[in-house]
Amino acid sequence: QVQLVQSGAEVKKPGASVKVSCKASGDSFSGITWVRQAPGRGLEWMGWISADSGNTKYAQKFQGRATMTTNTLTTTVTMELRSLRSDDTAVYFCATWPPGDSDSWGQGTLVTVSS
């Protein structure tokens, strides 16, 4: 089993950037996906990063504004989101990928964007 532990809650002003980290331990895994959930809303897929190659795929909506990186030494995956807006206020989750490989999720990180 893989355990994923995310960094803590963040409060940011509009236009700022945020980095959310996801530290993995336990079994190996193929990749990490990032999903967010705005208050009272559904799940939104943001992107995916390969655990070994660092290859990435982003949802069109986040292309150019989000960057996902992996540090194999520290087994930490980081998601940076820039030019924050109020509608980026959400809980951000990392999760192992693909489905069925394993099913491990981080605990979620609340990012609040407010002036």
Add this chain to the structure above:
Amino acid sequence: DIQMTQSPSSLSASVGDRVTITCRASQYISNYVAWYQQKPGKVPKLLIYGASTLQSGVPSRFSGSRSGTDFTLTISSLQPEDVATYYCQKYNSPPFTFGPGTKVAVK
């Protein structure tokens, strides 16, 4: 991009009822659909992957099937602990889009 529609958006059923949730892909995606359960305030949990493979540890009352581009999640006998929102997700190729969700309540 391939869209995932989900129906119904919400339902209420009695304990013991058979519940069916449907997800429709706008294009062919083979069996690359996963189903998740999310209880209020909790992290999503994988129930089904490959359209019909039950994730380890998930109760056998949950099952999944596919007919063409229609995917179905069935709860054979609804239990009080099944109150949650259920999401489908396509994963044949990026973007790995989620359906809008189905909120399940117990009468």
